[in-house]
Amino acid sequence: MGKQASKLKPEVLDDLKSNTEFSDAEIQEWYKGFLKDCPNGQLSVEEFKKIYGNFFPYGDAGKFAEHVFRTFDANGDGTIDFREFLCALSVTSRGKLEQKLKWAFTMYDLDGDGFITRKEMLEIVTAIYKMVGSVMKMPEDESTPEKRTDKIFRQMDKNMDGRLSLEEFIEGAQCDPSIVRLLQCDPNAC
Numbered sequence: 001m002g003k004q005a006s007k008l009k010p011e012v013l014d015d016l017k018s019n020t021e022f023s024d025a026e027i028q029e030w031y032k033g034f035l036k037d038c039p040n041g042q043l044s045v046e047e048f049k050k051i052y053g054n055f056f057p058y059g060d061a062g063k064f065a066e067h068v069f070r071t072f073d074a075n076g077d078g079t080i081d082f083r084e085f086l087c088a089l090s091v092t093s094r095g096k097l098e099q100k101l102k103w104a105f106t107m108y109d110l111d112g113d114g115f116i117t118r119k120e121m122l123e124i125v126t127a128i129y130k131m132v133g134s135v136m137k138m139p140e141d142e143s144t145p146e147k148r149t150d151k152i153f154r155q156m157d158k159n160m161d162g163r164l165s166l167e168e169f170i171e172g173a174q175c176d177p178s179i180v181r182l183l184q185c186d187p188n189a190c
Contacts, residue, residue: 007028007031008027008028008031012083013027013028015083016083016086016087019087019090020086020087020089020090020094021090021094021095022086022090022094027086030082030085030086030089031082034082034085035082037051041081041082042079042080042081043079043080043081043085044078044079045065045066045069045078048065048068048069048072048080049061049062049065049066049069052064052065052068053065056131056132056133058132058133058134058135059130059131059132059133059135060130060131060133061130061131063126063127063130063131064124064127064128064130064131066127067107067110067124067127068107070107071088071103071106071107072084072085072088074087074088088103091103097173097174098170098174101169101170101173101174102166102170104169105166105169105170107124108120108121108124108169110123110124114165114166115163115164115165116163116164116169117162117163118149118153118162118163121149121152121153121164122145122146122149125145125148125149125152126145128145129144129145129148152172155172155176156168156169156171156172156173158171158172
């Protein structure tokens with residue numbers, strides 16, 4: 001097998017245009033960059049963790065990057081191909097709030113059963129805290145992953161069954177923009 005073509009086939013381009021928020025030129029540009037970083041057309045979890053870690057030099061992004069990788073890897077084959085990469089990038093960078101929240105829900109729902117348990121939320125929140133390190137100063141009621149998880153559940157778990165449905169998650173986040181900031185770990189979001 002020789003080197004992959006650096007231009008996408010028209011039918012692949014059409015598919016990506018209809019499934020993402022990117023233009024032809026943007027898709028081609030992303031494809032060139034993707035092939036430069038991943039000449040074999042596949043991104044492994046280890047490569048992904050390395051790239052992701054560059055964005056968070058003061059913390060340990062490894063665990064969180066694994067969760068993001070799992071969510072990008074739509075077919076669950078252990079690698080991210082260009083289509084998976086671009087579709088996920090489109091949702092996370094240009095998607096509407098509800099699309100982003102559905103994507104985030106998928107990441108937090110570790111076992112894929114359609115609910116986020118406290119344990120699942122705590123695992124993701126702990127990974128976020130490790131990733132941002134001591135760079136972010138948290139309010140007292142969010143000073144630990146456990147406190148932050150408790151706060152999210154107090155605000156979102158309307159039926160108090162100890163788990164969040166997609167509906168509770170989306171409704172809770174849309175009713176309170178501070179929850180979106182909690183989930184994204186970005187005090188300037190929204």
